[in-house]
Amino acid sequence: MPHTDPSTSTYPSAYDRLTAPGAPFAVVAGEDGRAVYAQGPRTLREFVEVTWGYGERPFLVGEHRAYTYREFFAVACALARRFTEVYGLRPGDRAVIAMRNHPEWQIAFWAAQLAGLVAVPLNAWWTEDEFAYALDDCRPRVLLVDGERVGRVRDWARKAGVPGVVFHGDGEAEEGFERYEDLPAADPALGPPDVDVRPEDDATIIYTSGTTGRPKGAVATHLAQAGAAMNPRFHAAVAALERGEIPGQGPAPVSLTTFPFFHVAAFTSFYAVMAAGGTLVLMRKWDAAKALELIDRHGVTHYAGVPTTALQLLDAAQDTGLGTLTHLSTGGAAAPPGLVARCPQGVEARNGYGLTETSGGVLAAFGEAYRAFPGSVGRPTPVTEVRVAAPDGRALPEGEVGELWLRGQSLCRGYWEDPEATAAAFTPDGWFRTGDLATVREGRVSVVDRLKDMVIRGGENVYCVEVEAALHDHPDVADAAVLGVPHPVLGEEVAAVVRLRAGARAGTGADELRAHVARRLAAFKVPAHVLVQDGPLPRNATGKVLKRELREDVQARVTRTR
Incomplete structure (x- = not known):
């Protein structure tokens, strides 16, 4: 069952109150033994x-047309x-x-x-x-x-x-x-x-982002998507209790949801808004200044988007503030640990973790716990089981790095007409191998890297996310991606591609950035090559860096400098 943190006084109490028998998020065992919500929709x-039933409340606010419920x-x-x-x-x-x-x-x-x-x-x-x-x-x-x-x-x-x-x-x-x-x-x-x-009928086929190959269609049943619709409501209820509020009280959210609707991160957002009778404010194309205008015009209280756009929003709001905004949620890609510290007081930052195969967010970090542990993606919902697994599938002790496995109500049943891919990703008893490396400490999950993106330098594991976080801490760095490049002796060495902020100091260059990382991380983790570029890094629709597009160019540039 889900991990909880016995060292804090609020989360276990809130968790117990919400999941006790008869409570709104009580859990029972489903027909296949996996945890499912006892109450709530089944399709x-x-x-x-x-x-x-929300009647004339505004639901969808587009640039040219709005709809009530x-x-x-x-x-x-x-x-x-x-x-x-x-x-x-x-x-x-x-x-x-x-x-x-x-x-x-x-x-x-x-x-x-x-x-x-x-x-x-x-x-x-x-x-x-x-x-x-x-x-x-x-x-x-x-x-x-x-x-x-x-x-x-x-x-x-x-x-x-x-x-x-x-x-x-x-x-x-x-x-x-x-x-x-x-x-x-x-x-x-x-x-x-x-x-x-029926609950067992298929509801959606959502294609994976295809960052490592051809997209696969993840098939989710109605019961799985119904669980996905309950998950953000659970985390919102926990957050409310931790703030000393009663869940469900107060005005309905007005959300500027900037995730593309075809991505599961958007599902987590619009499910939460619809469940509360809230409003979705839509943008045709991302623009930070336009986003601030929409926040002011519509009284937006919740922002939801990828970390890249959230950081741009915070940059744009330095002089004007965030107006009516009370929540800033990110997902779809790893959030730099420094993002939460940039959120002003009165704006609750939220971060989470989910995949196409989990039908959206199943882990979440928020409130003071997120500020205290900014490298964590949070704790699971009550219908999500977590395992950090060794290569042979055995559960690793707390604190050790292994592959993150997940099991629960909202997971898809497999890939559309692809039994081989399904068997490779899912165990016979329902665990999904995420391909992410993670640790669990006192119930909090931290994702340290993609399994395939980890750099092995002379036998030492270098987690790219950790190096990227160190680079993001430099005040002149706007974006960064870390990957491995071949080395004749070490096998691989660490390379970084960095885009500097507009107005960065003239002296900011590869040597300074390497020294900056060296003050924070062990020497073997310091990038041997730091490549500064002018244009944006290639990203997919949800903000994930397309490292396969970077790799060939990086290797060519590194070869020329050796």
Whole structure:
């Protein structure tokens, strides 16, 4: 079962109060022996149906259109009925969603859930070839895309004979697609289609980020996604109790959620907002100054995004402050330990850990504990088990570094039609091998590196995350990535790619940065090569550095300097 910290007085007490029999987050053993929430929804259809009760509260606030909960539910039900009555779709059919963070993304996703379809959110940044790979893999029966994406799926749709709906399209409808704006007006009295959605049915296929190879489709059941919807509510309740507040009291959150909706980090955010009847404020494209304007205009209380954008927001707010903001949450990529210290008093920083395969966040750090232990990603939810495993799978003692294994309600059931990949990642008794190296101390989990990204220098393990954190501590460093490069004697040595802040001191260079790291870490961890570059580091949609894109250039530059 989850680790807790007996050395603190608040967390175990809050945990016990929330998970005791009959409490809101009580846990029971599921049919397969894994922990599941005793209460709460069992399907995403159940989850979204309840939000109708929030009525005229604002839900989705886009740049050109806003929806109340009642309006949202009516149009989602109308689209769901169109799927079943006009398109002839049946539960289990796949519905691809590919668009920016428009309000209509949420309408398309929840319409699929109300119709019992398997929603397949695809990366809106993908090229036509990347889309074709995923479309061939999941074989959808309907495409729900925006006008920017329709050209990238048009040829595939025509060849496969798959219809679609275009949202925010320009001009005439594409052949085989109908414009969402041209559909009949929703009748709020009709409700969703009459279909049977069971907890064991598949709810989503979400493709992995593909930073190390071809993306794989992680398949989550409704029960798993229902657990994922409860997880952020649990951590929010613990945080409230630790602040001396009653969970669920006070105004509903107004969240500027900047994660792309196709990523599971966004799911953690919008599940939490919807459960509380809160508001999602959306941005078409990230811009820190624009974000501050939206915070002021809409009274935003919660920010959610990758660490890179959170740091940019803090930079932009140095002179003006963060206004109404009370919470700043990061995820999707490792947060530099110094981020929490930059949050002003009155703004609660939150950090967490989750993966595509866990359907979003399953660990979280917040409040004073996060400030005291900024290198931690926190503690697990009550339906998440944690193991730090040796290569043979045996659990390691507290404090030792091993691979982080997870098991629990929100984990996906495997990869879409890929039994080999599923067997490689999941043990027969349900543990997921994350590929991350971690330690557990007094219940707090700290991720030290990716298993495959760790540098082995002359037999010594160098955890890239640790070196990156040391570089981020330098006041002139805006971004940093650490990786291994081949060495004829040592096997590998440490290299770093660094981007400096605008206005960095003229003397800041490789030697100073190496000396800075040397004052904090052992000599074998100090980068042998520090490469300063002007442009941004390559990152995927959730802020993770694409080290495979850096590696070839770094190796070439290192070879020239030897």
